[in-house]
Amino acid sequence: MTFMPWRDDLSVGLESIDEQHRWLLEATNRLHDEMSQEVRHREVIIEVIEGLIDYTVNHFIMEEELFYRHGYPDADAHKALHDHFTKTLLEILSHYEEGKEIGAEVLELLKNWLVQHIMVVDKAYVPFLAEKGVA
Numbered sequence: 001m002t003f004m005p006w007r008d009d010l011s012v013g014l015e016s017i018d019e020q021h022r023w024l025l026e027a028t029n030r031l032h033d034e035m036s037q038e039v040r041h042r043e044v045i046i047e048v049i050e051g052l053i054d055y056t057v058n059h060f061i062m063e064e065e066l067f068y069r070h071g072y073p074d075a076d077a078h079k080a081l082h083d084h085f086t087k088t089l090l091e092i093l094s095h096y097e098e099g100k101e102i103g104a105e106v107l108e109l110l111k112n113w114l115v116q117h118i119m120v121v122d123k124a125y126v127p128f129l130a131e132k133g134v135a
């Protein structure tokens with residue numbers, strides 16, 4: 001079973017953003033699948049986490065670039081949430097690279113953060129960007 005399937009209510013209504021969010025869910029699913037293996041392959045898990053961080057950071061930059069280009073009033077607050085999550089991801093990575101284990105709580109954290117952020121924080125910028133003609 002897919003750990004974090006895409007659901008239509010996650011759509012913010014902007015195709016390029018939805019596509020990136022879908023990718024973030026897929027990366028979370030890949031991490032879940034790798035962590036569920038009977039024998040965990042540390043190098044593979046590290047690679048998946050690195051890929052997730054990489055893509056997440058690029059996605060955040062893309063959103064923030066849109067905010068600042070169009071003068072979104074909540075840009076700084078939104079960016080602060082992005083920065084905090086990036087920090088959390090980097091902490092998870094270094095924790096794991098130090099040889100410590102990570103468990104289901106990490107997957108739950110990723111899932112909850114992504115759902116809450118997309119549903120509430122990302123959806124909040126959509127009417128503003130739509131008004132600016134961003135489709």
Ligand SMILES: [Fe+2]
Nearest residue numbers: 021059063122
């Ligand atoms: Fe987003």
Ligand SMILES: [Fe+2]
Nearest residue numbers: 063117121122
């Ligand atoms: Fe965001």
